[in-house]
Amino acid sequence: MFIYRCLNGSTDMSGSDAYITGIGQSEIGQKLSRSPLLLTIDAVRDALDEAGLAIGQIDGVSTYPGRTPAMLGFSPVGVEDLVDALGIRASWYAGATEISSQLGAVVEAAMAVRAGLARHIICFRTVYEAAALARPDEYPIPRRERVDGYSQWLAPFHAMSASNWVAQYAMRHTKQYGLTREQLGQIAITGRANAVRNPNALVREALSMDEYLSARMISTPLCLCDCDRYTDASTVLIVSAGDAVDEVSCTPVRIAAMAGSVERYSWDQAELMASYPTGVDLWKRTDYTPADVDTVQLYDGFSFLALTWLEALGFCELGEAGQFVEGGSRIALDGELPLNTFGGQLGAGRLHGFGFAHESVVQLRGRGGDRQIPGEPRVAVCTSGGGPLATALLLAKD
Amino acid sequence: MNRDFWTGGAENELRILRCQDCAVFIHPPRPVCRNCLSENVAAEVVAGTGTIDTYTVNYQKWRPDLEVPFVIARVALDGVPGVILTTNIVGCSADDVDVGQRVRVTFEQHDDVYLPLFERLD
Numbered sequence: 001m002f003i004y005r006c007l008n009g010s011t012d013m014s015g016s017d018a019y020i021t022g023i024g025q026s027e028i029g030q031k032l033s034r035s036p037l038l039l040t041i042d043a044v045r046d047a048l049d050e051a052g053l054a055i056g057q058i059d060g061v062s063t064y065p066g067r068t069p070a071m072l073g074f075s076p077v078g079v080e081d082l083v084d085a086l087g088i089r090a091s092w093y094a095g096a097t098e099i100s101s102q103l104g105a106v107v108e109a110a111m112a113v114r115a116g117l118a119r120h121i122i123c124f125r126t127v128y129e130a131a132a133l134a135r136p137d138e139y140p141i142p143r144r145e146r147v148d149g150y151s152q153w154l155a156p157f158h159a160m161s162a163s164n165w166v167a168q169y170a171m172r173h174t175k176q177y178g179l180t181r182e183q184l185g186q187i188a189i190t191g192r193a194n195a196v197r198n199p200n201a202l203v204r205e206a207l208s209m210d211e212y213l214s215a216r217m218i219s220t221p222l223c224l225c226d227c228d229r230y231t232d233a234s235t236v237l238i239v240s241a242g243d244a245v246d247e248v249s250c251t252p253v254r255i256a257a258m259a260g261s262v263e264r265y266s267w268d269q270a271e272l273m274a275s276y277p278t279g280v281d282l283w284k285r286t287d288y289t290p291a292d293v294d295t296v297q298l299y300d301g302f303s304f305l306a307l308t309w310l311e312a313l314g315f316c317e318l319g320e321a322g323q324f325v326e327g328g329s330r331i332a333l334d335g336e337l338p339l340n341t342f343g344g345q346l347g348a349g350r351l352h353g354f355g356f357a358h359e360s361v362v363q364l365r366g367r368g369g370d371r372q373i374p375g376e377p378r379v380a381v382c383t384s385g386g387g388p389l390a391t392a393l394l395l396a397k398d
Numbered sequence: 399m400n401r402d403f404w405t406g407g408a409e410n411e412l413r414i415l416r417c418q419d420c421a422v423f424i425h426p427p428r429p430v431c432r433n434c435l436s437e438n439v440a441a442e443v444v445a446g447t448g449t450i451d452t453y454t455v456n457y458q459k460w461r462p463d464l465e466v467p468f469v470i471a472r473v474a475l476d477g478v479p480g481v482i483l484t485t486n487i488v489g490c491s492a493d494d495v496d497v498g499q500r501v502r503v504t505f506e507q508h509d510d511v512y513l514p515l516f517e518r519l520d
Binding site: 145150153154156157158159160163164167168169170171172175176216217218219220221222267268269323390 | 399425426435451452453454455456457458460461462464468470471472474480483484485486496497513515
């Protein structure tokens with residue numbers, strides 16, 4: 001019987017699956033005085049409480065990108081800080097930049113529990129960019145005397161920001177597929193409407209289409225409302241092994257499929273962002289289809305990235321995401337495919353990828369409060385990045 | 399490895415690395431061909447004309463001394479399949495730039511480095 005089940009693939013074998021159990025989040029704010037390590041521990045406590053786990057049961061830690069001394073605001077806390085501060089005896093750990101974006105840290109943890117290297121892994125992402133900018137004495141602003149690596153192909157042309165790089169993909173959509181500013185704006189407007197219903201969100205003010213259209217331009221067609229803003233916060237997800245979920249008190253959510261692909265790391269040499277091959281790969285690894293998905297939490301560090309994820313994941317054809325979201329009713333809380341129900345990064349704050357997995361679990365557990373989507377959602381997709389870094393996770397309560 | 403690209407402008411030449419065994423162009427420059435893994439790669443002079451693949455008009459002053467607006471564009475080079483340059487479109491108003499326009503390289507010297515910028519042909 002055991003051999004028979006092995007031959008039939010992994011979907012029957014709950015013992016070898018990976019699950020998200022506890023989830024936690026610190027206060028979300030700007031220019032917070034609480035230290036980034038303590039914000040991280042706030043989120044850890046929250047996650048442990050929800051899962052009914054003690055810190056002594058944690059035997060793994062995973063993060064992206066790890067402590068980054070050159071840009072401490074971007075990533076002020078690493079695996080080593082958490083392991084030491086909490087006395088975690090880790091049988092497996094990782095903190096890496098060169099993985100498939102922020103949620104790649106969850107992919108690594110899921111592989112680790114499936115391989116038997118750990119039972120309960122704390123995955124975290126802590127950001128402190130607003131506080132760091134406000135306190136340059138503590139967090140010196142990095143100075144780059146010369147460019148090297150890939151930035152040498154962009155910086156001399158003042159293509160300084162990811163907004164410039166994403167804007168060029170967005171411009172191609174406007175020219176090739178007729179994407180309008182009103183369609184693009186629907187991502188920000190939907191996020192902000194949902195953020196009003198999320199007590200922990202950073203920006204709890206609705207955004208009207210008129211306000212969106214009159215916001216100042218950053219890099220055409222992206223305006224200020226299309227870009228997330230520096231945030232201080234920590235988000236934690238506990239990834240648990242299939243044979244360890246009976247130790248937790250919350251409903252485990254299965255990681256049903258994972259993907260994170262790249263073809264060219266050089267942004268400007270790629271016809272499409274890495275989200276597209278990632279989306280194709282995700283559905284190769286599951287019997288679920290896009291029609292089974294009850295809610296999507298799609299990376300919107302720039303609004304346009306969420307549109308590309310809708311196309312990449314097959315919810316609509318290439319070039320059709322603008323029409324898909326037009327008017328906003330389809331992606332609203334009571335629509336057929338509720339999107340970024342916590343506000344996304346444009347509304348809830350730049351949690352940098354982890355917020356999308358956190359909210360997927362909130363919705364699948366029915367704990368969304370004023371923002372809970374109707375019915376009993378069972379399947380969610382969450383993503384981080386877009387290109388050249390991209391990760392997609394399919395989460396199921398099954 | 400990148401010297402030919404950044405200094406070719408001194409002779410008014412746009413130079414792109416190319417595999418001498420399988421003829422695939424390699425950009426950004428690497429010491430190996432991504433198609434056949436040959437290390438027999440060398441810079442070649444290319445036409446210096448191309449087509450605007452996509453672009454953006456940047457309005458944000460990322461530095462206090464940055465003059466805005468300006469155009470950042472991706473240019474697909476004639477005769478260099480698979481290579482796109484991120485560059486600036488100069489010599490015209492930002493409002494006059496569009497996808498599909500034909501452009502030609504023009505070099506902007508900074509000490510011994512020559513930035514390949516592009517201007518409209520039509």
